[in-house]
Amino acid sequence: NAGVTQTPKFQVLKTGQSMTLQCAQDMNHNSMYWYRQDPGMGLRLIYYSASEGTTDKGEVPNGYNVSRLNKREFSLRLESAAPSQTSVYFCASSERKNIQYFGAGTRLSVL
Amino acid sequence: DQQVKQNSPSLSVQEGRISILNCDYTNSMFDYFLWYKKYPAEGPTFLISISSIKDKNEDGRFTVFLNKSAKHLSLHIVPSQPGDSAVYFCAARDFGNEKLTFGTGTRLTIIP
Numbered sequence: 001n002a003g004v005t006q007t008p009k010f011q012v013l014k015t016g017q018s019m020t021l022q023c024a025q026d027m028n029h030n031s032m033y034w035y036r037q038d039p040g041m042g043l044r045l046i047y048y049s050a051s052e053g054t055t056d057k058g059e060v061p062n063g064y065n066v067s068r069l070n071k072r073e074f075s076l077r078l079e080s081a082a083p084s085q086t087s088v089y090f091c092a093s094s095e096r097k098n099i100q101y102f103g104a105g106t107r108l109s110v111l
Numbered sequence: 112d113q114q115v116k117q118n119s120p121s122l123s124v125q126e127g128r129i130s131i132l133n134c135d136y137t138n139s140m141f142d143y144f145l146w147y148k149k150y151p152a153e154g155p156t157f158l159i160s161i162s163s164i165k166d167k168n169e170d171g172r173f174t175v176f177l178n179k180s181a182k183h184l185s186l187h188i189v190p191s192q193p194g195d196s197a198v199y200f201c202a203a204r205d206f207g208n209e210k211l212t213f214g215t216g217t218r219l220t221i222i223p
Contacts, residue, residue: 042200043155048210050209060212090154092154098147099157102155103156104152104153104154105154
């Protein structure tokens with residue numbers, strides 16, 4: 001009963017490096033989301049995907065790209081990491097307008 | 112512009128007493144509200160929700176109250192237990208939209 005699985009759990013990057021955060025859900029949900037959590041800022045939506053093949057920008061999309069590979073998987077890519085992208089990243093999924101279920105998060109540090 | 116506000120960053124409550132967490136919002140188009148609980152090094156987990164057509168929803172020790180005229184909701188936990196120590200996020204959904212807007216969270220500490 002995995003739910004939403006995120007990899008990796010931790011990552012340290014140097015400024016300018018690229019990486020992809022992976023997310024997979026096994027609940028057959030149509031909608032998937034990427035958030036970042038920063039101290040004092042709550043959870044802010046980066047991108048979301050209402051269905052396979054569609055993606056839309058959220059509140060803080062700059063510096064990120066996403067791919068909805070199939071119904072299960074939604075990846076987040078940092079092409080050229082910056083220290084401002086140091087954060088905890090959460091992936092979530094939901095069945096349309098219902099409750100969102102979250103993964104355990106990826107803690108990213110950009111030096 | 113913070114559309115969902117949790118003005119208390121932290122709250123300490125004695126075990127067995129009532130914990131009251133508050134949340135204010137500014138967007139009149141919000142039609143569904145949720146509370147999430149988050150432990151360290153884990154993702155947020157859904158706790159309880161309420162539709163804008165209701166003013167109260169209960170689930171065991173947890174009750175959420177919605178005051179639409181004041182654009183205010185609160186989460187009551189009675190009685191509070193040590194396992195309730197966590198960060199609580201209030202979230203709101205815009206009518207016709209799948210996206211959630213989260214507050215900044217309140218760290219609840221239950222004192223044994």
